[in-house]
Amino acid sequence: MISAYRTHLLIALDVSAIVLGSACAFLLQTGDPLQTYGVAMPLLYMLLAGALGVLCMFRFQLHRRIWQYAGVGELVAILVSAAVTAIVPFLVANAVFGWELPALLLLHHLTAMIFLMAGPRLMWRAFCDYFGTCRRRQSQGRTRALIIGAGSCGSLIAKELLQNEIARTVPVGFIDDDPYKRSLSLYGLPVFGSRCDIPKIAERESVDEIIIAMPSASKAQISAVINVCKGTKARLKIVPDLNEIMQGRSSAARVRDVSVEDLLGRDPIRTDLEHIANYVEGKTVLVTGAGGSIGSELCRQIAPFAPRQLLLLGHGENSIYSIEMELLASCPGLVIETVIADVQDRKRMEDVFAKFRPQVVFHAAAHKHVPLMERNPSEAIKNNVFGTKNVAECADQFGAERFVFISTDKAVNPTSIMGTTKRIAEMYIQSLDKHSKTKYVAVRFGNVLGSRGSVIPRFKDQILKGGPVTVTHPEMVRYFMTIPEAVQLVIQAGAFAQGGEIFILDMGKPVKIYDLAADLIRLSGFEPHVDIDIHFSGIREGEKLYEELLTSEEGLTSTMHDRIFVGKPMQINRSELEFEIRKLEQVLGRQPAEIRAVLKHLVPSYSNAS
Structure with a gap:
């Protein structure tokens, strides 16, 4: 009922504006149109203009547009309607009726139409904007936000915050490095200065939240801005980058919390799609540990390369079911086979390989x-x-073309059982490569952010509970990557496989765990050692202060990819290795000291740190 009433009211207002515009044109042109033209001519002219105006009004749906958000689209529609409503009657009057109306009448008519139709809309828009903005700025108890980036994205965020009455955040201004925007204003909000001014402005304006609205900026630029913002007490939020927006994972108007991944400052990886497609497309691909953080991401990134069949092998039914459902939703045409199995069960592995004959194997299953x-x-x-x-061995027995083993930096000069077992696995597949048609390679990298067992979720949970955050040692450092970039490089490394290599991924600069904890606290809007304490718990068994990516014997050479390097294949006697592994099998279940002694004999660089 209210909608119908509003529509009828808008139609009445526009019709009145059209008729009044014609009358105003005659009045402005002559001052006394009845004396100059009589009654019939102006009346006929107004009826013709009115009929055309109503047609244009319905053609452009002017009565259905919301005046509060009137903008360029509405203005263009009004200009076209006004032009048709003024020009056509003028031409008809002169050409058909021979009235010889002066051009000044046309100009007056056009001006009056634009003013009477556009004026009320723009005035209402200005009133709503001003009233709403003033009310939002004067509202108490709202979060005060500083927007980094006074471009189209920043203005979109500011506009939404100013007009949304239920939003709990109100913008106070912008920061932008463009000197031409300095001291200007956008939606009545000042552009305070450049990124160097962020700490000073945040304190002066009592900023509670900083929104980084720079979706086209590089990862390095975002990281640099975040480092400046860490000097404030404000919580940090960020607009997703263009890759996320283009891939439909987010929108420019949706902000999220700044994550540790944003701090790494690494730009997107350049991928050689052609080489990857050559060894994955149309092939049966097996991923072991497919329900884990690395395995599931491998499945997500392999799926777009159109394998003939993707085998998801894992021990946990829930995690395998979860990634299966996700892939079926995102890649409906993908042929998926789920396999619940334990890689320790040799007979089960032989049955799986005999049935499906995978041509490419990514082995991510591990403790x-x-x-x-x-x-x-x-x-x-x-x-x-x-x-x-x-x-x-099943890959060799059943003729797989390629076997990619997911290793770890903890396999280098290991101090832990886990790292040592990974090193033995590396050695074994290198020895197997010498006697097989299958290309065996290992890919070695450090910690991945967000993986199961990662330190990040534990830190976040501790912050959520009010602290303290526990760090093992003030000098402990680790290499970090995001799960997607690590997996992307793993798949890329598989394309370079010639057999026997250990590929090492460029992990960037090592990160001090203490700094990581402090950054997470600041990103959550708290001050380390003021709001939330950081406690040192001591190095745990098997850990060391820093990790390495390369043994001294391996050397390092580059590949065609600037983020992937290759260690020189080592000469390993397979018979001796098999003999030592049989000895290792015999001590399973015995005392840890016996097990460690055999491990030490197998991997001389192993040193027990516990």
């Missing part, structure tokens, strides 16, 4: 938690050594 594996060494060996041995 990776360092302290837990120190307390359960036999389980680490059974899964990481003998599980890898089972899958690798």
